[in-house]
Amino acid sequence: MNILSQALRAVLAAALxxxxxxxxxxxxxxxxxxxxQVSVERKGQLLPAEVGMPLEASDTLxxxxxxxxxxxxxxxxxxxxxxxxxxxLERFEFDATTSQGRFDAQLQRGTxxxxxGRIAKQSPQAMTLRTPSAQLGVRGTDFVVSAGE
Amino acid sequence: xxxxxxxxxxxxxSKPQGSVVLLPDAxxxxxxxxxxxxxxxxxxxxxxxxxxxxxxGPRPTTSSAEQVQAQFGAALAARPAPPQQFxxxxxxxxxxxxxxxxRAFDGVFVEITRRPVPDVLVIGHTDRVGSDAFNxxxxxxRAEVVRRALVARGLAADSIVVVGxxxxxxIVTTADGVAEARNRRVxxxxx
Numbered sequence: 001m002n003i004l005s006q007a008l009r010a011v012l013a014a015a016l017x018x019x020x021x022x023x024x025x026x027x028x029x030x031x032x033x034x035x036x037q038v039s040v041e042r043k044g045q046l047l048p049a050e051v052g053m054p055l056e057a058s059d060t061l062x063x064x065x066x067x068x069x070x071x072x073x074x075x076x077x078x079x080x081x082x083x084x085x086x087x088x089l090e091r092f093e094f095d096a097t098t099s100q101g102r103f104d105a106q107l108q109r110g111t112x113x114x115x116x117g118r119i120a121k122q123s124p125q126a127m128t129l130r131t132p133s134a135q136l137g138v139r140g141t142d143f144v145v146s147a148g149e
Numbered sequence: 150x151x152x153x154x155x156x157x158x159x160x161x162x163s164k165p166q167g168s169v170v171l172l173p174d175a176x177x178x179x180x181x182x183x184x185x186x187x188x189x190x191x192x193x194x195x196x197x198x199x200x201x202x203x204x205x206g207p208r209p210t211t212s213s214a215e216q217v218q219a220q221f222g223a224a225l226a227a228r229p230a231p232p233q234q235f236x237x238x239x240x241x242x243x244x245x246x247x248x249x250x251x252r253a254f255d256g257v258f259v260e261i262t263r264r265p266v267p268d269v270l271v272i273g274h275t276d277r278v279g280s281d282a283f284n285x286x287x288x289x290x291r292a293e294v295v296r297r298a299l300v301a302r303g304l305a306a307d308s309i310v311v312v313g314x315x316x317x318x319x320i321v322t323t324a325d326g327v328a329e330a331r332n333r334r335v336x337x338x339x340x
Contacts, residue, residue, distance in 0.1 A: 031266075032264075033228075034227075035223075068224065068227035069227055070227040070229040071229065072229045072232065072340050076232045076338075078228055080225065080227035080228040080229070082222075082223035082227070083223055085224075096270075096312075111220065111224045112224055113221055113224040113228055115228070115231070131166070131167050131202065132166070133166040133167065133186055133204070134167065134169070134185060134186045134200075134207065135185045136169060137182065137185065138182055139181040139183065139194075140174070140181070141174045142174050143169060143171045143172055143182050143193070144220075144221040144224065145167065145169050146167045146168050146220065147166070147167040147202075148166070
């Protein structure tokens with residue numbers, strides 16, 4: 001390969017790098033495990049949650065009496081909810097290069113296990129989990145919460 | 150005095166609104182959660198340190214592995230596998246694996262196939278030999294080589310995101326123009 005075509009390839013590759021990094025930006029995470037009845041409330045619609053389903057900011061996960069669900073966020077946070085739980089992913093912003101971001105979630109009801117990810121590691125003020133009566137500042141890393149008992 | 154305290158505590162316990170339990174970190178890292186309610190604030194910073202949420206603020210208590218399992222077993226069982234990161238190395242100036250990394254690639258693929266819905270982030274890097282533009286393209290090409298190899302083995306192309314970071318994020322800091330094998334790499338995050 002000559003120098004010119006190599007240079008052209010370099011330019012094209014750089015342009016592609018920018019273009020291809022974008023599509024995943026809207027996804028904030030993904031459903032990785034699911035048992036029993038689980039749904040996702042998105043923009044007023046109730047969708048059945050499937051393993052592999054991408055998640056968006058403002059999604060609310062709801063598990064039935066036999067349900068549980070586990071999700072991995074783009075910053076590597078792991079959230080998993082037990083039966084009869086309602087979990088809202090209120091806000092999620094994440095810069096994969098700097099690890100800067102903001103993650104706010106609310107457990108309205110039920111049980112939740114959390115392993116915090118890069119957002120909380122980068123900045124101890126950047127991840128907040130609320131329940132109807134409490135606010136948790138997540139310094140890291142591994143904890144469980146219940147709400148509404 | 151003690152009677153008053155007991156009455157206060159009993160009052161607190163009358164309206165449980167939930168609980169928080171700090172768990173031991175799997176990698177032994179420092180861990181803490183600050184619990185805030187209208188009635189006060191509590192810092193949990195030891196494994197199994199716990200807070201009962203009440204209408205008069207968080208009440209400190211201690212939990213145990215057994216109690217956590219009893220109440221949170223289903224939530225913990227649903228936890229996804231933790232993300233795993235791999236690093237593969239390249240021959241100077243090329244998008245070819247070193248011999249060692251050719252072998253290590255098999256391990257990456259095994260980890261991917263263990264997961265029901267893998268998503269993979271591939272980030273290419275270079276050392277500081279060559280121009281920024283050259284290294285941006287080379288880092289991208291290196292990541293692309295990994296993507297193609299994963300797709301060739303059957304991983305869905307849309308579950309892979311590829312990024313090139315050029316020479317910006319070295320593992321070992323060097324002067325410009327210096328060849329450094331540890332910086333010629335692709336990081337593969339398997340989730």
